[in-house]
Amino acid sequence: MRLFRIVLLHFQHVFENRLRSLVWFLIPLMNNLTVILFWSGAIKNTNSNASWNMSTIATYYFLLTIMGAMLNSHIEEDVAVFDIQQGDLVRYLTRPFPYYWIKFIEEIPYRILQGSYGILLVIAFSFFYKNYITISNNPIILLLSSLIMILAFFLTFTLKMNLGLSAFWFTDSRGFFELITIVLIIFSGGIMPLYLLPHGMQTISSILPFAYTAYFPILSLQGVFSYAQLIRIIGIQCLWLAVFLIINRIMWKQGIKQFTSFGQ
Amino acid sequence: MKPLLKTYRLRHSGKPRVTLGRIQNPQILDNRVWCQDDGGQDQDDDNKPKHDYLKRFVNQFSRYFRLYKEILRFSFQNFMVYRAHFINSIIATVGWGAFQFIWIELLTFRTRSAFGWTKNELVILAISYIIMMGILHFFFSHNMSRLSRIIDKGELDFLLLKPVDSQFLVSLYIQNYPNLVRVLLGIILLFVYLHIINLTFTLIGWLGFICFIFFGIILLYSLWMFYCTFLIWFPRLTNIIDFLFTINGMARYPSEMMKKLNPGILLFILPFTLSVATPVKILVRGSFDVDIIYLVIISIGMFAISRIFWLFALRHYTSASS
Numbered sequence: 001m002r003l004f005r006i007v008l009l010h011f012q013h014v015f016e017n018r019l020r021s022l023v024w025f026l027i028p029l030m031n032n033l034t035v036i037l038f039w040s041g042a043i044k045n046t047n048s049n050a051s052w053n054m055s056t057i058a059t060y061y062f063l064l065t066i067m068g069a070m071l072n073s074h075i076e077e078d079v080a081v082f083d084i085q086q087g088d089l090v091r092y093l094t095r096p097f098p099y100y101w102i103k104f105i106e107e108i109p110y111r112i113l114q115g116s117y118g119i120l121l122v123i124a125f126s127f128f129y130k131n132y133i134t135i136s137n138n139p140i141i142l143l144l145s146s147l148i149m150i151l152a153f154f155l156t157f158t159l160k161m162n163l164g165l166s167a168f169w170f171t172d173s174r175g176f177f178e179l180i181t182i183v184l185i186i187f188s189g190g191i192m193p194l195y196l197l198p199h200g201m202q203t204i205s206s207i208l209p210f211a212y213t214a215y216f217p218i219l220s221l222q223g224v225f226s227y228a229q230l231i232r233i234i235g236i237q238c239l240w241l242a243v244f245l246i247i248n249r250i251m252w253k254q255g256i257k258q259f260t261s262f263g264q
Numbered sequence: 265m266k267p268l269l270k271t272y273r274l275r276h277s278g279k280p281r282v283t284l285g286r287i288q289n290p291q292i293l294d295n296r297v298w299c300q301d302d303g304g305q306d307q308d309d310d311n312k313p314k315h316d317y318l319k320r321f322v323n324q325f326s327r328y329f330r331l332y333k334e335i336l337r338f339s340f341q342n343f344m345v346y347r348a349h350f351i352n353s354i355i356a357t358v359g360w361g362a363f364q365f366i367w368i369e370l371l372t373f374r375t376r377s378a379f380g381w382t383k384n385e386l387v388i389l390a391i392s393y394i395i396m397m398g399i400l401h402f403f404f405s406h407n408m409s410r411l412s413r414i415i416d417k418g419e420l421d422f423l424l425l426k427p428v429d430s431q432f433l434v435s436l437y438i439q440n441y442p443n444l445v446r447v448l449l450g451i452i453l454l455f456v457y458l459h460i461i462n463l464t465f466t467l468i469g470w471l472g473f474i475c476f477i478f479f480g481i482i483l484l485y486s487l488w489m490f491y492c493t494f495l496i497w498f499p500r501l502t503n504i505i506d507f508l509f510t511i512n513g514m515a516r517y518p519s520e521m522m523k524k525l526n527p528g529i530l531l532f533i534l535p536f537t538l539s540v541a542t543p544v545k546i547l548v549r550g551s552f553d554v555d556i557i558y559l560v561i562i563s564i565g566m567f568a569i570s571r572i573f574w575l576f577a578l579r580h581y582t583s584a585s586s
Contacts, residue, residue, distance in 0.1 A: 023501070027503075034517060037517075037524065038521060045378065172346075178360065191370050
């Protein structure tokens with residue numbers, strides 16, 4: 001009950017600035033709508049496989065918007081700048097909760113609010129253009145896809161937490177964060193589906209964890225994968241999550257020894 | 265005894281409304297360039313013939329030029345003090361500049377053309393976007409990001425009290441040096457790409473490209489200024505700047521693409537796309553089409569509108585923590 005009240009308090013805080021959240025949601029939406037518009041003129045001059053048509057394009061980019069809003073955590077700057085560099089970490093250290101989970105609770109309301117904007121958008125769009133958005137109607141696939149989405153959120157959250165914790169050692173990590181964001185956009189399918197990229201980049205993306213944060217959740221919702229493939233994706237996500245969590249524990253234990261705060 | 269403060273009426277709001285105190289002898293504070301000149305100019309105003317506009321314009325221009333030189337020096341020192349931040353900013357700036365190139369290369373990897381633009385023309389458009397965004401971010405965008413903070417904390421008061429045009433100070437107070445690296449990156453990419461694809465352009469094309477980049481920057485600045493002025497009423501809407509960055513991203517696409525949109529959205533987005541696409545069209549096609557007239561008219565018109573809107577908004581500024 002106490003935990004529930006804490007979550008509700010954070011919800012209040014997020015809803016207080018709901019217009020800001022809407023603007024944050026509109027930003028990737030505008031980008032993705034523009035890319036859809038671009039493809040509408042480029043598709044007839046494109047040498048691609050038959051599965052890349054206006055219906056799959058619209059579905060892909062709409063789901064990308066929702067996944068970005070719902071699953072992509074942006075906690076790194078909060079951790080690095082406010083908590084570590086400005087010293088707000090002190091108030092978290094005195095609380096009877098692990099830092100990782102407090103930040104997780106803080107992040108959840110943002111994702112839920114922005115994700116609900118996305119779902120409302122897709123419902124509205126599907127109402128007017130019924131044939132454009134195609135999502136699997138198989139309940140088992142939907143269930144497994146939900147699990148993939150939850151793991152994707154944990155992956156991005158833990159990755160961004162780790163990036164934020166790097167501020168224990170670096171005075172300014174903004175350039176590093178930006179570079180990771182760029183790599184994440186490219187290799188998570190943020191520009192276009194990974195199967196349309198050059199072969200070399202497809203190989204690199206299969207090695208990196210970024211595709212499991214957006215690309216695979218989108219394709220699994222579209223019903224592209226078999227059950228076995230979906231379980232394999234879940235397995236790889238768990239593996240990457242374990243790696244990120246181990247790194248997180250090590251960074252926290254070593255980093256907190258570097259932390260100094262002042263005040264009366 | 266001569267009073268330290270002399271009452272006067274604020275000029276920045278267009279109409280004299282507010283009466284404030286001005287220091288009679290600015291030299292007693294410091295010898296900053298604007299204080300010295302402004303004090304002298306006020307005393308001379310009554311003796312000058314009223315029709316001597318040209319001389320006054322030259323005086324004002326040279327005064328603001330000297331002030332801008334000080335701003336450049338101050339911004340450079342400010343960046344060099346925090347070297348880690350400076351290096352990080354360069355990394356981030358170059359990273360995003362390179363991303364624009366990678367982005368268009370990937371998007372057109374399997375595409376021959378879109379909206380009448382060939383793949384090569386689309387890549388040149390994206391590279392020109394890198395250059396123009398570098399210029400815009402060097403001069404203005406950092407100041408616009410700062411605007412919401414200074415309004416929210418009441419620091420805008422300090423800028424308004426200075427005897428300098430408020431829009432000038434708000435727009436150019438900090439110069440973002442790392443973005444010069446982005447401009448340089450864009451220019452290098454442009455020449456390398458043109459060399460690789462073996463494209464040659466006419467002198468008129470190059471001159472037109474440079475000239476209309478100037479108009480494009482004016483248009484982009486005016487649009488940013490216009491939207492940021494809303495922060496006077498909504499200072500907590502800080503992510504309007506991020507939204508503007510996104511809308512700016514539309515400039516990476518051909519303007520013909522935006523013309524497919526409905527008129528309401530077109531009116532909102534087309535100016536952004538015209539600002540980059542028009543100079544590129546002149547460069548790659550050597551053609552001076554109707555978009556040039558649109559660009560010139562819209563950039564001048566929008567500049568005037570943003571100026572009037574800023575002056576209007578200042579009348580509604582209610583000072584600290586408004």
